[in-house]
Amino acid sequence: MDEVVNRLIEKYQAQKLYKRLFEVGYGSEDCEMILSVVEEWLPKEQSAAGSQNVDVEFLVEGFNDCVRKMKEMLR
Numbered sequence: 813m814d815e816v817v818n819r820l821i822e823k824y825q826a827q828k829l830y831k832r833l834f835e836v837g838y839g840s841e842d843c844e845m846i847l848s849v850v851e852e853w854l855p856k857e858q859s860a861a862g863s864q865n866v867d868v869e870f871l872v873e874g875f876n877d878c879v880r881k882m883k884e885m886l887r
Contacts, residue, residue, distance in 0.1 A: 829886050847886050854882055 825831065829850070833843045857879050860872035 827885060850886060851883065855879060 830843050830847060833846060834840070838846070857876040858872045860869040863869055863872075
């Protein structure tokens with residue numbers, strides 16, 4: 813079981829943008845600069861506060877989940 817978990821973790825880590833940039837030849841400083849620009853470019857999380865529509869709340873929750881996943885994949 814540990815072996816399967818370790819393989820999944822390695823696969824997840826290999827997909828991160830920092831690692832991919834580093835593998836194609838960018839230096840550490842360049843990778844950090846690119847990631848900071850991308851982080852600023854990504855949309856901000858939204859709020860469904862005040863909405864009484866369940867569909868809107870689900871859409872906002874899904875949108876925010878996508879934004880969080882994108883940020884996780886940077887570093």
